[in-house]
Amino acid sequence: MSLRLLKYAFIEDYAEPRYFNTPDSLGDSYDVVIIGAGGHGLACAYYLARDHGIHNVAVLEKGYIGGGNTGRNTTIIRSNYLTPEGVRFYDASLSLFRDLSAELEINLFYSERGHYTLAHSDATLRTARWRAEVNKHLGVDSELVGEEHIARACPELRQDCGGNHPILGALYHAPGAVARHDAVAWGYGRKASQAGVEIHQKTEVVGIETQGGRVSGVVTNRGTIHTSTVLSAVAGHTPGVLKMLGLSSPIEIYPLQACVTEPIKPWLDTIIVSGSLHLYISQSSRGEMVMGASLDPMELHSRRSTFEFVSSLCDQVLDLFPFLSEVKINRQWAGMVDMTPDFAPIMGTTPVAGFFLDAGWGTWGFKATPISGKTMANTIATGQNDELITSFNLSRFEDFQLVGEKGAAAVGH
Amino acid sequence: MKIIHCPVIGPRPLTEFTVVGVSAPEPEDLGGMSPGAWVFNRDSVPMERTEWWYHGATQLWFKVRRHTGADRIVGVELARANKNG
Numbered sequence: 001m002s003l004r005l006l007k008y009a010f011i012e013d014y015a016e017p018r019y020f021n022t023p024d025s026l027g028d029s030y031d032v033v034i035i036g037a038g039g040h041g042l043a044c045a046y047y048l049a050r051d052h053g054i055h056n057v058a059v060l061e062k063g064y065i066g067g068g069n070t071g072r073n074t075t076i077i078r079s080n081y082l083t084p085e086g087v088r089f090y091d092a093s094l095s096l097f098r099d100l101s102a103e104l105e106i107n108l109f110y111s112e113r114g115h116y117t118l119a120h121s122d123a124t125l126r127t128a129r130w131r132a133e134v135n136k137h138l139g140v141d142s143e144l145v146g147e148e149h150i151a152r153a154c155p156e157l158r159q160d161c162g163g164n165h166p167i168l169g170a171l172y173h174a175p176g177a178v179a180r181h182d183a184v185a186w187g188y189g190r191k192a193s194q195a196g197v198e199i200h201q202k203t204e205v206v207g208i209e210t211q212g213g214r215v216s217g218v219v220t221n222r223g224t225i226h227t228s229t230v231l232s233a234v235a236g237h238t239p240g241v242l243k244m245l246g247l248s249s250p251i252e253i254y255p256l257q258a259c260v261t262e263p264i265k266p267w268l269d270t271i272i273v274s275g276s277l278h279l280y281i282s283q284s285s286r287g288e289m290v291m292g293a294s295l296d297p298m299e300l301h302s303r304r305s306t307f308e309f310v311s312s313l314c315d316q317v318l319d320l321f322p323f324l325s326e327v328k329i330n331r332q333w334a335g336m337v338d339m340t341p342d343f344a345p346i347m348g349t350t351p352v353a354g355f356f357l358d359a360g361w362g363t364w365g366f367k368a369t370p371i372s373g374k375t376m377a378n379t380i381a382t383g384q385n386d387e388l389i390t391s392f393n394l395s396r397f398e399d400f401q402l403v404g405e406k407g408a409a410a411v412g413h
Numbered sequence: 414m415k416i417i418h419c420p421v422i423g424p425r426p427l428t429e430f431t432v433v434g435v436s437a438p439e440p441e442d443l444g445g446m447s448p449g450a451w452v453f454n455r456d457s458v459p460m461e462r463t464e465w466w467y468h469g470a471t472q473l474w475f476k477v478r479r480h481t482g483a484d485r486i487v488g489v490e491l492a493r494a495n496k497n498g
């Protein structure tokens with residue numbers, strides 16, 4: 001037992017400070033109301049307070065902090081995207097992540113592992129080369145590597161892939177990292193809370209009120225709040241929130257599943273992704289193999305797990321790492337992800353004045369948590385889309401100005 | 414494994430199908446909606462709806478009625494039931 005814990009045996013008051021304030025009642029009005037206490041909503045609250053002096057903010061969460069996709073993802077952080085606007089945006093997030101443990105005073109276990117996107121076909125190799133060139137041009141460490149490099153980095157990987165789709169090369173991204181996802185939400189939540197932001201859990205938004213085309217309030221299961229500014233950061237629940245305002249978007253909700261094995265000795269210190277085999281795998285600091293695959297085959301608003309997912313994932317993983325056949329799967333789970341047609345987010349202003357959107361995070365939004373919080377805070381404070389997010393506006397679909405990030409998606413969809 | 418009970422081909426595992434998308438009639442005109450909105454926008458909230466499903470092994474198309482919140486299939490019919498062949 002640690003001395004810190006032992007100390008509590010002799011102290012009457014439990015002295016460990018709470019992470020978050022727990023306000024008893026909802027206020028009548030706030031300058032900004034944020035719907036959703038996932039990483040994105042909490043990060044935005046933090047940067048509103050830190051960068052813009054906006055403290056009278058409520059974050060409303062229908063469940064618990066970080067209980068959405070923030071606490072369900074496989075925590076891969078990278079910036080080797082395909083489009084220049086994507087690369088710039090995600091790379092700015094990586095820069096923030098590097099200093100975030102110190103800034104939030106919480107250990108995020110941010111760990112740079114090196115990220116390999118395996119190519120099993122000429123077409124994938126071509127996209128990998130294209131990505132490497134765009135990345136290098138924008139100063140992101142990214143290169144195409146061959147068999148020998150991969151063998152040095154991961155000698156356990158069976159590159160002939162059991163004779164089925166042998167590996168031809170890989171896109172290597174040295175800064176690729178993993179982090180502790182819950183801590184990202186807790187860290188932002190605690191700092192926002194210390195700055196005066198109120199976080200109300202078990203508080204569901206059921207309606208948004210407008211007057212003359214402007215946001216005027218938010219209706220919750222605990223009463224109505226006046227506000228002129230609302231941010232929706234609800235990922236898999238975005239279509240329902242948009243409907244409250246009569247807005248539409250191309251977002252479709254699909255389950256994305258993941259699983260972990262029992263903990264084993266450390267052997268994999270890189271992140272391995274294969275789009276052709278629809279899988280990605282890394283080893284957590286506890287020793288579990290963290291594994292995921294592509295989306296479920298059909299739209300669904302549910303977080304149920306399936307046997308089809310684990311069985312087909314294991315089938316593919318064993319082509320690359322046959323020795324894992326002895327290792328047991330411990331847990332599996334699902335999140336509801338908000339997919340967009342171009343695999344880029346939907347951020348910024350909307351046709352309703354005072355209503356801001358941070359959505360379309362699909363299977364890729366954990367890595368964007370810091371930068372989306374920061375750019376959305378700036379957008380809300382100034383009323384103008386931050387320059388890093390102008391290409392991600394909802395209006396791009398009406399204008400047929402899609403972003404085209406699909407080629408950088410981790411796994412085939 | 415989820416089993417889909419189909420006319421003609423009987424009970425089949427989910428993994429044999431490709432879910433292609435919602436089956437809805439094309440509107441005569443867009444009634445003021447912009448072409449971009451018609452092409453891209455979706456109504457992705459939990460609901461019961463009819464979808465096109467394709468069964469690769471037999472090359473048959475089905476219309477599947479499904480609840481997208483409850484993960485429940487309500488009915489399956491052959492898409493071209495009244496065409497010959």
Ligand SMILES: Cc1cc2nc3c(=O)[nH]c(=O)nc-3n(C[C@H](O)[C@H](O)[C@H](O)COP(=O)(O)OP(=O)(O)OC[C@H]3O[C@@H](n4cnc5c(N)ncnc54)[C@H](O)[C@@H]3O)c2cc1C
Nearest residue numbers: 036038039040062068069070073074076205335365366367
């Ligand atoms: C299995 C899986 C693996 C993934 N892997 C990766 C990865 O490796 N790398 C990566 O970058 N991304 C990954 N993602 C995507 C990433 O998890 C998400 O894009 C990101 O976490 C979204 O964060 P968020 O804060 O926007 O949403 P969430 O964390 O989902 O938070 C939204 C919150 O809003 C709340 N809410 C919803 N409706 C209401 C309402 N009406 N009123 C009040 N509250 C409401 C919800 O309860 C929820 O807590 C993965 C996702 C999944 C499911």
